[in-house]
Amino acid sequence: ETGVTQSPTHLIKTRGQQVTLRCSSQSGHNTVSWYQQALGQGPQFIFQYYREEENGRGNFPPRFSGLQFPNYSSELNVNALELDDSALYLCASSPSGQGANYGYTFGSGTRLTVV
Amino acid sequence: GDSVTQMEGPVTLSEEAFLTINCTYTATGYPSLFWYVQYPGEGLQLLLKATKADDKGSNKGFEATYRKETTSFHLEKGSVQVSDSAVYFCAPHASGGSYIPTFGRGTSLIVHP
Numbered sequence: 001e002t003g004v005t006q007s008p009t010h011l012i013k014t015r016g017q018q019v020t021l022r023c024s025s026q027s028g029h030n031t032v033s034w035y036q037q038a039l040g041q042g043p044q045f046i047f048q049y050y051r052e053e054e055n056g057r058g059n060f061p062p063r064f065s066g067l068q069f070p071n072y073s074s075e076l077n078v079n080a081l082e083l084d085d086s087a088l089y090l091c092a093s094s095p096s097g098q099g100a101n102y103g104y105t106f107g108s109g110t111r112l113t114v115v
Numbered sequence: 116g117d118s119v120t121q122m123e124g125p126v127t128l129s130e131e132a133f134l135t136i137n138c139t140y141t142a143t144g145y146p147s148l149f150w151y152v153q154y155p156g157e158g159l160q161l162l163l164k165a166t167k168a169d170d171k172g173s174n175k176g177f178e179a180t181y182r183k184e185t186t187s188f189h190l191e192k193g194s195v196q197v198s199d200s201a202v203y204f205c206a207p208h209a210s211g212g213s214y215i216p217t218f219g220r221g222t223s224l225i226v227h228p
Contacts, residue, residue: 004158033215045216104159
């Protein structure tokens, strides 16, 4: 089975620009979560999608938005980029309702640098 | 909200030494407990899990026991290897909803030959 794949792996953007990050969930997983991991910190939960609807959100401003598609792949969009948005963005997937038993499968992340 | 407290790192050990990384948590309800590992330049990988009190999770020589009475889930390994060098995250998965995990800052482990 394929794991979680994210693209691109690295990205450099200018402050004020917009960015879209992409994630393909593991086969059979219909729940996708996004995390922001600053250097030396743990992952911070941004939001989660289940069957194309957001079903959980962390403490991030509205300029962080997302989508999930019918094939369960997902996008993370960030508008009006700020320097503090520089981080590793992680996507994770899980089978529906099985997060407690199965845990989450993570991708390798997208390293975003805002200059 | 849920929270995790892990021992400060880095933890520096010689190869074949015994490892303990302490983890305590606060959570509403009855969470499942996980340890994830992150190798340099990579995403997180699930290491082991326990879904109810007194369960012991184990994988690759690592073990952790779900202690509900002390809200702890300490990670142990009897003999570490250089290849175990990584950052380790304890993560309760909140009960209810979709079991979204909570992460702390992680504990960095450095194993010297």
